[in-house]
Amino acid sequence: DAMVIQNPRYQVTQFGKPVTLSCSQTLNHNVMYWYQQKSSQAPKLLFHYYDKDFNNEADTPDNFQSRRPNTSFCFLDIRSPGLGDAAMYLCATSNWGLGDEKLFFGSGTQLSVL
Amino acid sequence: SQKIEQNSEALNIQEGKTATLTCNYTNYSPAYLQWYRQDPGRGPVFLLLIRENEKEKRKERLKVTFDTTLKQSLFHITASQPADSATYLCALSTGNNRKLIWGLGTSLAVNP
Numbered sequence: 001d002a003m004v005i006q007n008p009r010y011q012v013t014q015f016g017k018p019v020t021l022s023c024s025q026t027l028n029h030n031v032m033y034w035y036q037q038k039s040s041q042a043p044k045l046l047f048h049y050y051d052k053d054f055n056n057e058a059d060t061p062d063n064f065q066s067r068r069p070n071t072s073f074c075f076l077d078i079r080s081p082g083l084g085d086a087a088m089y090l091c092a093t094s095n096w097g098l099g100d101e102k103l104f105f106g107s108g109t110q111l112s113v114l
Numbered sequence: 115s116q117k118i119e120q121n122s123e124a125l126n127i128q129e130g131k132t133a134t135l136t137c138n139y140t141n142y143s144p145a146y147l148q149w150y151r152q153d154p155g156r157g158p159v160f161l162l163l164i165r166e167n168e169k170e171k172r173k174e175r176l177k178v179t180f181d182t183t184l185k186q187s188l189f190h191i192t193a194s195q196p197a198d199s200a201t202y203l204c205a206l207s208t209g210n211n212r213k214l215i216w217g218l219g220t221s222l223a224v225n226p
Binding site for chain 1: 203207
């Protein structure tokens, strides 16, 4: 009964080759987040969507883009991956404004850049 | 800016004992504080949320306390089991936005 599904589980790309990671949810939550997490570090918020409203973090590189075509799906596009972009990418959802602020995470996509 | 500090050292305890993890924050009190469990290579899983007007929350073997004077939350796992071995993350929110501030996490190992 996976509620937040990320594909693929592992992604290998080449330096500079665009890559897209996907996330889908069955929870009908209004917020979808993308986090980057490197080994032994805290999750780092890249951006989030509140419904269709895109909210970027000030320190997120332009290399990272996102799309949310509908409530259920959200995509993370890395236009020109560098070696430093190798990390776990986590998608999460929440039902903001309804008194239920906890986040539901997917299993993550482990990105390797060769 | 708001910062979170969790036990930097990994915690090793014997099965059956109580594990206590610490989360300290600076500056203003958060509207609420959350605890998550993260296993290697997986996404965090929500465990408990405690609000600023609550002193304690319990769920089965888990207990969270919140002391706004000390600016600290304690997370307890009683009767610990090897299956409790994981990294535990503390995250807080000011309540007026949709973002959480995350700690680095504390690695817990429960030895049989």
